[in-house]
Amino acid sequence: MLIIVAALTAVWLFSSLAAYYFEVGDANSNIKTVGDGLWWGVVTFLTVGYGDRFPVTASGRMVGVFLMMSGVAATGILTARISAWFLEEAILARRRNVDERLKGHFIICGWRDDMKDLLEHMVGKDTGNGAEKVVIVANVGRDEIDAIREDKRFEKINFVGGDFFRVDVLQQAFPDKASRVLILADRARSQTGVSPSAEEADARTIMAATALGKLAKTAFVTAEIIDPNLSSYLRMAGVTDIIYSRQYSRLLLGTAASGTGLANVLNDLLDPKSGTALQTLDIPEALHNKTYSEICKTLDPSGRTLFVGLIEHSGNTHTIRDRALREAQKTSNVKKLIDNLQSVKQIRCNSPMFNPLPDYIVPSGTVLITIRVDHSVTRTEGAA
Amino acid sequence: MGLKEVVGHSESKAKMHNDEILKYLEGIVLLEELKADSKGLRAFSEFLTVTDFPVGSEIIREGDVGGGMYFLMSGRVLVMKKTIQGDFYPVAKLAGGTGIFFGEGALFGQEARSASVIADEACRCLVLDGGDFERFCRLYPQWSVGVILRLAKVVATRLRALNxxxxxxxxxxxSEIRG
Known part of the structure; x- marks a missing residue:
């Protein structure tokens, strides 16, 4: 670029001074100073041609022809250069799907036909997930993603195209820096028009979970599986948060047998729009290793909150084990050390415990399960 | 060689009477054999240095090599160890005045310290340097044999526990590998 600028400047300077040299002696000339010459040079070189200054001698006109021709060529080259630069930027911007600076993000592996509805539950202010923190890894066309991005809320969603169970594809989503991963049981029609069977979908989920066990050591991985019998493979891969979508609908249908309207209860607990929600509550550090009843009383002196139970060893399996392992070594008594280390092996992550005894000592790394009841919602419904 | 008086990290002047130190040393089981002869304790005390440590200072750092043995006259210390990952955990709390001593391993060779000792309160210690101990032993073999035997017993007990x-x-x- 620098060479081009230098060459153009040289052509302009040389031609302007040459024209001045030939013109200055002529009586009819209007290029009388070096400044006149330079001005005429610029106007001619850039193919503007005001005509306020022009050569009148034959030699001066020859210089003019040379300058005009090089001007046309140079303008063409410059224009091409600049447009190529802009085009390159645009292509790069489109190809660059996931910002490598992203961290603490949420990776969704797989695709569903109702992806947009699903995103509505997961992205937004309520959930604390900005769209720019969400990465979808799925083998779908760009138009599908563009359709989702049309919605203002999901404009900034990141996308990696390709099979989510392939390591090279997963790595483009930077799983090592992610904080959460959801693997969907992907039965959506692929780009070749084939939709995978339930077994195939589960196999892919297990493959992705196994890969993520190595790639996303610090992330909390949730996986959806169709056949509950295959969930042991997910556990082996270190996934402790498993969603059995087909089993749930069967169980829900099963409640019809009791004829007590239990289905409505379950629906209200799961549907965020109902104003009632199952949620988890972190226990402040001051209350670690206190009894269950003491924690409940301290967190809610009014006694209005509905405490359901607790989840021990909640969170990412690697992190929990790592923390437990570090805690276990803090003794100089070898007998105790061995017992501690063996108990680390026995840790079952994310297993819920309902309604524990009031004097149950709650260990650290536990979260409470509560039912949040938004009274304003139920009241307005009652009034209507 | 007179009784050396050293002010550790603190500014407080350690004005100790020899009698006071001798009285403290009398209570130490380790030095039982020295008491038989009135000159024994006095000779031993000449190899000791009085050192004060303010609250929170590190008397011994785990992994450091050499140094001396410490008799804790007053104050309280916290014995800390490090896990492989570098987390500290408390091993014991020792209060002075009851014939407590630590760091005796440094008397028998230049080995790395196996734990850290931190002053939990302002502490006053009598420090016996490894080199000074050897000089004492060579100068007064008639008294040092008893001390060495008792120290050997302490070390042997620890070795058995370690075994x-x-x-x-x-x-x-x-059993872990057997599964």
């Missing part, structure tokens, strides 16, 4: 730990770890490892 038991070793067997326990060994069994745990074998």
């Amino acid at each position: 038991q730990d070793y067997v326990m770890l060994y069994q745990a490892l074998v």
Whole structure:
């Protein structure tokens, strides 16, 4: 670029001074100073041609022809250069799907036909997930993603195209820096028009979970599986948060047998729009290793909150084990050390415990399960 | 060689009477044999240095090599160890005045310290340097034999406990691999 600028400047300077040299002696000339010459040079070189200054001698006109021709060529080259630069930027911007600076993000592996509805539950202010923190890894066309991005809320969603169970594809989503991963049981029609069977979908989920066990050591991985019998493979891969979508609908249908309207209860607990929600509550550090009843009383002196139970060893399996392992070594008594280390092996992550005894000592790394009841919602419904 | 008086990290002047130190040394079981001869304790005390440590200062750092042995006259110390990952955990709390001593391993060779000792309160210690101890032993073999024997007993007891730990770890490892 620098060479081009230098060459153009040289052509302009040389031609302007040459024209001045030939013109200055002529009586009819209007290029009388070096400044006149330079001005005429610029106007001619850039193919503007005001005509306020022009050569009148034959030699001066020859210089003019040379300058005009090089001007046309140079303008063409410059224009091409600049447009190529802009085009390159645009292509790069489109190809660059996931910002490598992203961290603490949420990776969704797989695709569903109702992806947009699903995103509505997961992205937004309520959930604390900005769209720019969400990465979808799925083998779908760009138009599908563009359709989702049309919605203002999901404009900034990141996308990696390709099979989510392939390591090279997963790595483009930077799983090592992610904080959460959801693997969907992907039965959506692929780009070749084939939709995978339930077994195939589960196999892919297990493959992705196994890969993520190595790639996303610090992330909390949730996986959806169709056949509950295959969930042991997910556990082996270190996934402790498993969603059995087909089993749930069967169980829900099963409640019809009791004829007590239990289905409505379950629906209200799961549907965020109902104003009632199952949620988890972190226990402040001051209350670690206190009894269950003491924690409940301290967190809610009014006694209005509905405490359901607790989840021990909640969170990412690697992190929990790592923390437990570090805690276990803090003794100089070898007998105790061995017992501690063996108990680390026995840790079952994310297993819920309902309604524990009031004097149950709650260990650290536990979260409470509560039912949040938004009274304003139920009241307005009652009034209507 | 007179009794050296050293002010550790603190500014407080350690004005100690020899009698006071001698009285403290009398209570130490380790030095039982020195008491038989009135000159024994006095000779031993000449190899000791009085050092004060303010709250929170590190008297011994785990992994450091050499140094001396400490008799804790007053104050309280916290014995801390490090896990492989570098987390500290408390091993014991020792209060002075009851014939407590630590760091005796440094008297028998230049080995790395096995734990850190931190002043939990302002502490006053009598420090016996490893080199000074050897000089005492060579100068007064008639008294030092008893001290060395008692120290050997302390070390032997610790070795036995360590052996038991070793067997326990060994069994745990074998049963772990067997599955």
